[in-house]
Amino acid sequence: MVEIKFYGRGGQGLVIAAQILAKAYFLIGKYPQCYSLFGGERRGAPVMSFLRVDDKKIYLKCEIKKPDRSIFFAPDLIDEDEIERTLKPGGFVLINTPFDRDHFKGIQGLRVAVVNASAIAQEEGIGTAINTAMLGSYCRVAGDIPMNVLEEVIRSSVPGKIEENVKSALQGYTMTTRISEGNDL
Amino acid sequence: MRDLLSGNYAIAEAVRMAKAQLIPAYPITPQTPIYERLSEMESQGTLPGVMVRVESEHSAMAMCIAASLAGVRVFTATSSQGLALMHEMLHFASGNRVPVVMGCVNRVLAVPWSFGSDQTDTLSQRDTGWMQFYCEDNQEAFDTVIQAYRISEATMLPSMVIIDAFFNSHFIEPMDVPDQRLIDLFLPQATLPERFDLNDPAFISNVVTSGAQFLPFRERAFTDMEKAKEIIREVDIEYRAQFGRGYGMVETVQTKDAQLVLVTSGSMTSTARMAIEALRDKGLKVGLLKIKAFRPFPSREVEDALQNIPKVAVIDRNISIGKEGIFCQELKSALYNSTARPRIYGYIAGLDGLDVSPEIIENICLEVLGKEMPDNLPIWVKGN
Incomplete structure (x- = not known):
């Protein structure tokens, strides 16, 4: 089982991102379980979404405390101590940031990938909706969902600007850098 | 589909x-x-x-x-x-x-x-x-x-x-x-009886x-x-x-030889299934009783499931202030006149959606297995 945690702010499309990814895993025959912390869903407020993926039915009805993959839509929400303490061995961190991997000195020795999803979304004219760029990037780093499957789910899931979102995802896939120390993508 | x-x-x-x-x-x-x-x-x-x-x-x-x-x-x-x-x-x-x-x-x-x-x-x-x-x-x-x-x-x-x-x-x-x-x-x-006549309305x-x-x-x-x-x-x-799917008023999992049966309801039951599996892997004889129907209360099923079971731990995501967890008290009352008389240990966990992980459930089971007599009051589980 793989456990994935998404950190971001209301308005970035985080909840939908986790659902799109769940659908993509579902389409390739996996058992996904996806949820978001609700109650504080306001634009700008910190939001967390969660996704578990397994080959068989998932019985856990509890929170993800130790993710295999941590996805930061908002880099200001990074707590380096928490990442070091909770990220499972072999996992990775993906960060939306204008900086390169070396900027995140507090999480040395972990697999970290960076992508400037905010710039991509701006470029494609979809404002703060960085979720599709982040998902494209996720597909590159995780390597377990084919891009055509992601594209198919994006086309059936996003409410508008479909072509822009698809392009954003492709850009996210392409523009992702540095997965681990001395091991560039 | x-x-x-x-x-x-x-x-x-x-x-x-x-x-x-x-x-x-x-x-x-x-x-x-x-x-x-x-x-x-x-x-x-x-x-x-x-x-x-x-x-x-x-x-x-x-x-x-x-x-x-x-x-x-x-x-x-x-x-x-x-x-x-x-x-x-x-x-x-x-x-x-x-x-x-x-x-x-x-x-x-x-x-x-x-x-x-x-x-x-x-x-x-x-x-x-x-x-x-x-x-x-x-x-x-x-x-x-x-x-x-x-x-x-x-x-x-x-x-x-x-x-x-x-x-x-x-x-x-x-x-x-x-x-x-x-x-x-x-x-x-x-095909329900029409007990209210729109043309002749009445109280x-x-x-x-x-x-x-x-x-x-x-x-x-x-x-x-x-x-x-x-x-x-x-x-x-x-x-x-x-x-191809049925649930019963209650469901039992590995209760036949159990020294301890855990009683749950709702979503916590799924997590408990994992905890029971982990405890069984450690060689502990622990089973699970899920209560689905609360009214009518499945007294017969509960009695049958808990015959010859020495200990029962009830986890309640609810509380009747002044008494105890509500499933716990219902379970006790259902067994009082029966031949099934396990010791019943009450726990309150998960209030306001507080996380109840498999580890928390395992710890509850381990505590009960090592405890001679139940407490008079429920034990509050505050998370990990």
Whole structure:
């Protein structure tokens, strides 16, 4: 089982991102379980979404405390101590940031990938909706969902600007850098 | 068809397929997505019934009662404060013997205000004369709504189909949505008595003038609720034959040789399955008893499951202040005159949706296995 945690702010499309990814895993025959912390869903407020993926039915009805993959839509929400303490061995961190991997000195020795999803979304004219760029990037780093499957789910899931979102995802896939120390993508 | 649905959407889907004809409802977190999804279906023209946006939960239930008396299949859904506001009308529903089916999403009652799960909202309605079914996951919530219409319409008693806030209501998971054709075969259109004549309207909540007149009404409702047990069992067997899934009033997992049986309800049961598996792997003889039907209470099933079991640990996501966890007290009372007399250890965990991980459940089991006598008061589990 793989456990994935998404950190971001209301308005970035985080909840939908986790659902799109769940659908993509579902389409390739996996058992996904996806949820978001609700109650504080306001634009700008910190939001967390969660996704578990397994080959068989998932019985856990509890929170993800130790993710295999941590996805930061908002880099200001990074707590380096928490990442070091909770990220499972072999996992990775993906960060939306204008900086390169070396900027995140507090999480040395972990697999970290960076992508400037905010710039991509701006470029494609979809404002703060960085979720599709982040998902494209996720597909590159995780390597377990084919891009055509992601594209198919994006086309059936996003409410508008479909072509822009698809392009954003492709850009996210392409523009992702540095997965681990001395091991560039 | 396999589909990815939240617990809320699973209930909405079941209501659509059950062809509920009238759905008066009022939004309240965490039940609101049921209402939203049904509204969306209505706007897309895929809902066989009609939704009515009422001004309160009290009015929603009043409208359910009136429509049901006129022979209409109805549905509503609520949570927490909404259910509390509806309380008066719940008695009118069971007293009028209307087969209303209601989706309830457990949420803490204020104060303090919060959004997490706590079964005290529905358990506070224990004595309203409604049947109550606590579901473990989205699939069971769907299946139970379909079953509940059959059960309620056969017994003329209303039912609540209950899920946990968040862990059920907002967890999106794969589940099986049967063909409409098969649902129609299992649950044909309602043929309810039309007890309200629109051309000759009258006050239908009858008045009696003495206890001697009153008593038979309650006695009859009580007897019919007892008979409902057999109907619940039969409907479940039939459902399993048709759809390959059944749940029983209770479910037992590895209880035969158990030194300790853990008792759970709702979403926590799924997590407990993992904990039991881990404890078994360590060589500990631990089993699980899931209580699905709370009203009518499955006394016979519980007695059977706990014969010769030395210890029982009940985890309650609810609290009756001044006593203990509510499933715990019900379990004790069900066993008092029986030959099954385990020591019963009560735990309160997961209030307001506080996380209950497999590790927490394992620790509860280990503590009980190492403890000679139960405490007089419940033990509060505060998370890890």
